[in-house]
Amino acid sequence: MINKKVTSVAEAVQGITDSMTIMLGGFGLCGIPENSIAQLVKMGVKNLTCISNNAGVDDFGLGLLLQKKQIKKMISSYVGENAEFERQMLSGELDVELTPQGTLAEKCRAAQAGIPAFYTPAGYGTEVAEGKESREWNGKMHVLEEAFKADFAIVKAWKGDEAGNLVFKGTARNFNAVMAGAAKITIAEVEELVPAGELDPNFIHVPGIFVQRIFQGETYEKRIEQRTVRTNNQSVS
Numbered sequence: 001m002i003n004k005k006v007t008s009v010a011e012a013v014q015g016i017t018d019s020m021t022i023m024l025g026g027f028g029l030c031g032i033p034e035n036s037i038a039q040l041v042k043m044g045v046k047n048l049t050c051i052s053n054n055a056g057v058d059d060f061g062l063g064l065l066l067q068k069k070q071i072k073k074m075i076s077s078y079v080g081e082n083a084e085f086e087r088q089m090l091s092g093e094l095d096v097e098l099t100p101q102g103t104l105a106e107k108c109r110a111a112q113a114g115i116p117a118f119y120t121p122a123g124y125g126t127e128v129a130e131g132k133e134s135r136e137w138n139g140k141m142h143v144l145e146e147a148f149k150a151d152f153a154i155v156k157a158w159k160g161d162e163a164g165n166l167v168f169k170g171t172a173r174n175f176n177a178v179m180a181g182a183a184k185i186t187i188a189e190v191e192e193l194v195p196a197g198e199l200d201p202n203f204i205h206v207p208g209i210f211v212q213r214i215f216q217g218e219t220y221e222k223r224i225e226q227r228t229v230r231t232n233n234q235s236v237s
Contacts, residue, residue: 001196004164004214009039012187012215016040016152019072021049023108023153023179024062028054028081028225031172032061033156033189035217041068049073051148053104053175055085060223066094075148077101081225100128103145105175110147111182112210117146153183156217157206160190161199164208173205181210188214 006012013036016022022040026032040048041064048071055074056063065071066084073095079085088094099107100122110118119142123129133144155176158169166188168176180186193216 002163002208003196004208004211005162005193006213006215009035009189009215009217012036012189012213013039013043013152013154015185016043016045018045019047019049020045020151021051021149021183023148023150023183024050024052025153025155025174025176025179026052026054026061027171027174029056029061029223031156031168031174031176032056033154033187033217034061034220035189036154036156036187037061037064041065041070044068044070046070047072049075051075051104051108051150051179053101054078054080055082057081057223057225058084060221069093073097075099075104077104098128103128105178107145107148108175108178108182111149112178112180115147117144119144148182150183151185153179153181153186155180155186155188155206157188157190159192159194159199160188160211160214161194161196161208162214163196164188164211164214165196165199165204166190166206166208166211167199167203168205177206180206185212186210187212189217190214191217191220 050071075097089096103122121142124141124143129143157166159167188211
């Protein structure tokens, strides 16, 4: 029986060193690998290139790595919720490669599928296309985008088994699904880890062949980026 279980987050991220390229799943603060990020902060690895839809918030998610100046370059789509990210980008302390969200997802999926590059109309005629090959398809210009090349992908799932099969819950599926298997080594942290064979094959979102290491996380804060509530004097119609 295949067993990809590791005993701790420290064992899971073993081998991550300075100057590596790391993919991290999640959308905003939804479905982020909280335990693994905390361990990277603890390890003090630096000069990282991080591929993620966004960079968390100032004091949570990837924002914790930014606070410690452990990230050299961010490849992301959205940066609006992180003031420290913005400050480092504008000051030139952080190299930022902004990528259209759909292109970011497809660059992950292409790497997952072993496809080296693809054409997309997104970004043509903008700074995104500078220095890239372009070609007309069906009367519309497209930009050639290369698949990502990453050393590690770290994803977070709701449930997994010891063979590496993953099940996501709700919108936490987001970028996690396309990042699994899109790097040399994929680490999956899960809220619940069960023996191989216990998951219904019909409901598995990512097969274990895409995962090399899996562990059960200890705690998850699952913080909300922005919470808006009704004041006491507001009536409900």
